[in-house]
Amino acid sequence: MSSGAPLLVKPTELAELKKSGVAILDASWHMPASPRKAKDEFLLKRIPGAQFLDLDEVASPNELGLKHMMPSSRQFADACEYWGIEPDTHVVIYDAVGVFSSPRALFMFRAFGHGKSSILDGGLPRWEVEGYPVETGPPLTAVKKTTYPEPHLDANVIRSYKQVVYNASLNPADPISELVLDARSRGRWLGSDPEPRPGLPSGHIPHSFSLPFNTFLQTNKVPGSDATYTMLLPPQELREKLVGAVGPENAEKILKGERSAVTSCGSGMTAGVLWLGLKLLGASKVGLYDESWTGYAVRESSVIDKGEK
Template identity: 65%
Template sequence: MASLLRRASHNFVRSLTQRKVSSNSVPLLLSPTQVSDLAKSSTPVSILDATWFMPGSPRNARNEYLAKHLPGAQFLDLDEVASPHELGLKHMMPEERVFASACEKLGIEPSSHVVIYDAHGVFSSPRALFMFRSFGHEKSSIINGGLPRWVDEGLPVDNQPPTDPGPTVYPSPAFNKGAIRSYDQVVSNSSLDPAIDPTAELVLDARARGRYLGTDPEPRPGLSSGHIPNSLSLPFNLFLQKHNAKDGSEYTTFLPQAELRQTLHNSVGADRAEQIIKGEKYVVTSCGSGMTAGVLWLGLKLLGVDNVSLYDESWTGYAMRSTSKINKSL
């Protein structure tokens, strides 16, 4: 208990000291037009396609990238730029040198403005942005609306094999260890009631409501649905809005800030939402495998929330362990 209290106090103080710096940081979201203008400027820009599809999907992210991508874009495989895991989990946060080596292969330098997109609109790109920001690469953003919005706004795409960006030098960065939570930390925190214990971190679950309640199955065969004790449901799609493209397809973007705030109020209650926004309550985002937890992380960042981490293993790692307590009711 004492260690949790010290950690919460340390994180709160750290967030206060960083708040002024973060307010002047590179935008988290960019429109396609802003990215097009940025690419024409003298600023060194590295564009990454970070598309990822759920297990069992017939779609292949790398093949789709090769068929259609932004001019000059490289493909970032989030399952490849990752650390091995004892349970075989994918896209876990990479070690410092793994991240740096990936940047060097992708032609990224520490001074590069990294612009990330995906083929959904907003889905996997926030997870990639979370990775870059956690390694201190503040010059990083996502395209709000991704590849579909880029195409819908009439901007050019490329279907030629990508050119080799040439090697760069990217020193191993320092990783912000407070950015992620481990299984042991989540289990310890799950015994604390956030309604009465000020040291409790609030876990927000980005999965669909039925999976959280245990009434719908998980997409991964053999894995129980349900939720971590004392966690709250906030499906990631509630932070997003759908758009109809000219070709009849759909894509997503983030809600405007006021609507993000109202969604948070509706999901966790007005008082608790304001505690989160003011930095008085620490938040941990979770999902099925650590991917769409990035959407909640980014949505909270857009609201100015500094005190937010991500449970890297998320529900897959939690539910795979026989010792985990699983709730199936509110």
């Protein structure tokens, strides 16, 4: 598949890439209870030439009815063909929050071997703040459909429910056990705050660590308004946040590839932020629990821990 590209690009870099040809995808996604509608916002305002990636549509059906699960190889290839993407196309993904749902989309591309993929750090808001143009209304440019060979999914980066349950049964000191990093808020991890999905218990997977996804982000103000947007922290600060969550010994093992890390969240979306932060730090063994907490906690057989370790 395609050769590598940087995980992050800045608006200045995207502007240069646009001159030589690049596919731009708006992967904005908002929580179900949010009044914001990502596709409607895309039609109102977007980076010129961008197309919309609906993470709930480019997804496999799930036995529990969960949304935005990893697509099949055929679904991914069909979507790329629809967007006019070829295996050697550089794809840049952004979202309307800054950094929120775009890392999940990047994870999808990288998991299918499309290494020539990046996210726009700071997303659409930063693009505008730095003075670059946007377009509005229905997209005017027709995209020429391409041929995209059905890719191979790297099964090593996806974790299933059975794998997570087995891992939770191991002694956490066992070097074969994986370190699970939970991107939900700490109150939900502790079990003291409710889940946003009605009827779903809060708490955490046994032996998992609390590392809320916004711990890896910095918030910036949009000049002249109350609006804000997010960007990834610099690497040194990312490292400090990781050490603060899992301790220096575990952090060192993750970053040296001596222990595997698995990221999880409420539904598999913001787990992508932790995945991206770890990859930026050079971690080689990082997986993502696709069903995440919703898939885990909805099953009556799951063991749920609450409170501190």
